[in-house]
Amino acid sequence: WIETRRSGVRQSRQTRESLREARRNTAAFMSAEKANVFIEIKESTVAKIVGSYGLWDKTTSMFPDVVESPSVAYFFSNIGRTAAIIREISNQLVFLADFPNGADYSIREPFPERPVIMPDKTSDIFVCCMEDAMTVGKCVDFQAQRGAFWFYGYVIFADVFGRQHEWRYRFSYKRGYGGFRLDYFREFTESE
Numbered sequence: 001w002i003e004t005r006r007s008g009v010r011q012s013r014q015t016r017e018s019l020r021e022a023r024r025n026t027a028a029f030m031s032a033e034k035a036n037v038f039i040e041i042k043e044s045t046v047a048k049i050v051g052s053y054g055l056w057d058k059t060t061s062m063f064p065d066v067v068e069s070p071s072v073a074y075f076f077s078n079i080g081r082t083a084a085i086i087r088e089i090s091n092q093l094v095f096l097a098d099f100p101n102g103a104d105y106s107i108r109e110p111f112p113e114r115p116v117i118m119p120d121k122t123s124d125i126f127v128c129c130m131e132d133a134m135t136v137g138k139c140v141d142f143q144a145q146r147g148a149f150w151f152y153g154y155v156i157f158a159d160v161f162g163r164q165h166e167w168r169y170r171f172s173y174k175r176g177y178g179g180f181r182l183d184y185f186r187e188f189t190e191s192e
Contacts, residue, residue: 035159036080037117039169041180042073042125046149046173054139063137070095071129072151072171072180078117084157086115087164091128091153095138099150099170108153117157128153142175149173151180165189 045068053067072093078084089108108126117123128151141147152170159165170184 033081034161034163035078035082035084035117035119035157035165037076037078037084037155037157037165037167038185039074039076039155039167040122041151041171042075044070044072044173044180046070046072047179049134050139050142052139053136054143063135063140065136066133067136067139069129069134070149071127073125073127074151075125076117076123076155078119078121080159081119082160083119084117084159086112086117086123086155086157088156089126089153090155091126091151093128093130093149093151094132095130095134095142095147095149097147099152099172103152105154145175148175149180152184 049068049070070093072091074091076084076086089112090105091108092104092106108128112124112126114124130149138147142149150170150172152168154166154168156164156166166188168184168186168188169182171180172183173180
């Protein structure tokens with residue numbers, strides 16, 4: 001009887017170890033094969049606008065004059081090994097001295113026509129326009145380094161394993177940068 005019990009305990013331990021190993025292998029496989037979405041900026045109208053209207057010879061009476069709205073065109077690349085299915089997108093373009101701690105995130109409408117991004121492919125191109133009025137004064141503030149453009153948002157996508165991922169990003173464009181620079185990119189899992 002004692003030998004049978006020892007054999008049962010040994011088999012139970014081996015089964016638990018096998019299950020743990022199988023879970024680790026499954027997690028490693030899913031991690032290696034998952035979709036991995038990254039954002040890329042295609043073009044922006046910011047430099048043209050601040051270059052045209054931010055000249056130093058403007059009079060202060062012109063500062064409230066509204067100019068064309070800056071925009072950013074961007075897309076998502078799937079650099080992973082399996083397809084990504086976009087579930088939700090948020091994007092904002094603002095002009096502020098500093099990025100706010102409690103930034104607002106609003107869902108982008110309309111939803112993309114092609115929500116699936118295959119491996120080594122890109123999504124459709126999206127355009128994000130600044131919602132607040134852009135003025136001559138803001139252009140001058142940009143040139144005087146009293147403000148910056150902040151392009152930020154998130155993408156929520158599902159992988160072929162049914163797991164949901166959320167990537168948040170933030171780009172900044174300050175005078176002297178020559179364009180937008182990525183300064184924050186983080187994945188949030190379903191448990192966070």
